[in-house]
Amino acid sequence: MNRLFLLLGLSTSVFFSAQVGINTTQPNSTLTVNGSFGANYKELTSTAYTLDALDHYVTYNGTAASTFTLPPIGTAATNYSGRLYKIKNISNFNVILQASNSNTLRIDNTPVSTFVIPPGAYAEVVNNRNTTAGTWDLSFTVLPKPNNVEIYGTQVRIPPHNGTVADWINHSNTNYDSGTGTDVWWIVSKASTVTAQTADYSNAARMLLVYEYQGPAFNITNLYPTLTTGNSSSFPDVFIASFVGIANVNGKTRITVSVARVDQIGTNVNNSANWTASFLLNILLARKVF
Template sequence: MGYLYAQSGNVGIGTSVPGSKLTVDGSFAAAYGNITANTYNIGENDFYVSWAGTADGTATLPDSTTGVERKGRTYYIKNTSQMYTLTIDANGTELIDNVQNVSILPGESALLVKTDNNTSTGVTYELVMLSKADTSYICAVSSSTAETHNQGTTYKANFTNVDFSTNGGADFNLTTDTWTCPKSGYYKIEFMESGYHTATNVSAHRLMSILKNGVAQSQQYYTMVLLNISASQRAGAYDSVVLNLKQGDTITGSLVMCNGCGTPTMTSFVRRMVFTRL
């Protein structure tokens, strides 16, 4: 059975000698909300919000110019969805620290506290903690199998080896040369190729592209110049891009040699791609 005590302006629960304004000698519980709506207004009785939306969503904090005095109030918000981003909005032109909103990815959580600013502008909330999701993911693939590519023809970058993968290599299909995003988040994709051609006194231009769901997100050119000397010269390029991906998004590499370059074919000599979750 619990007891409530008052002493010197302090209140104690389960203790007769409260040393703080409120001292609880025992467990403590607050409101727990399990939210599935993609758009949600955080209410007066919210404390811990577990969000599991079915699309990218927004949780809006209470308007600081209305309602009760909320100074010091805390909100815990966790994104428990599998693939969607939750944006925490400070309401109108109010700010969380120096920004209007904070985005949390699947598995991430945020702790916010209400400041003593009750206006419609300025810092009305502070971000105390942002717990990041596990980022220990990397997948690297390569091929050193030489391939002949015709000018003006687009080829999907072909890979023969999964060199390293923290997920066992299951995310990269060596048959379709496609990487499938295993978990929503920000990823750095790196793409490298080296190649050559054998026609002398000719330059050939090469375009390499990183495609997300079949659409180019980043492109890089390089030039192969071969003078009247040994055909063992090599050229190559490196491209990289950071993308906010959803679970199930696909990434492929695309390669094409310019049309009318003066040499009908080239050899793609080495190809590599690396996927890193940031």
């Protein structure tokens, strides 16, 4: 007698509580991936878009402002707690990120309905399922660097006063030049003025210094220098630097600076307020670009 055995498979849902590892036999979290991770990437140009379950990293490169709408949060299958979106704006226009329905965005403790992602900026938003204090958290934002300002900074030397080192012109003394490679600054000239003190006035010892950049000349249109002095020696001298002028001469940029010693005026025994060491001058050049 032939017997027919029929094995029926019952469809059931089985839940496991375990740690899963990919490319590792020792996972240390619920899911451990020992390798690269890939998720959906999309570049958009439309002026309106609703993010969905297939989106992860979205880049906007359109020719007008755009509005990105987050999916509405509900319960069960529409409970998106932990869902993360990464948004990069590489266009020249704003991206307005908005929540759906009564949902909100949480930047700090005040829920808002929209957040502007300006050109060049990046934002990450994650759902927190909090319907009272903000349904979506802006967990990370990066603003673009200013595109209307060019900045250059350097540190040069302030040479000793005439009481120790004689003044010079035409770059006849090269001992106090600064920098390396093409980023080099010469001190073309140094003119010292000694302290003066009468019953009517007191003048601090000072120097007029002309620094010349040896690289390509700067565009000095709308260029604004900021100067600060630093004491790089063991002497307690205190100085102040004032900007006098900037000009391009024979294809080189020259900055004229007046430096004065302000902690002492007059004669103290054999000290006539002339400094004997070299110090530091910090130069920051900022040019407004239109």
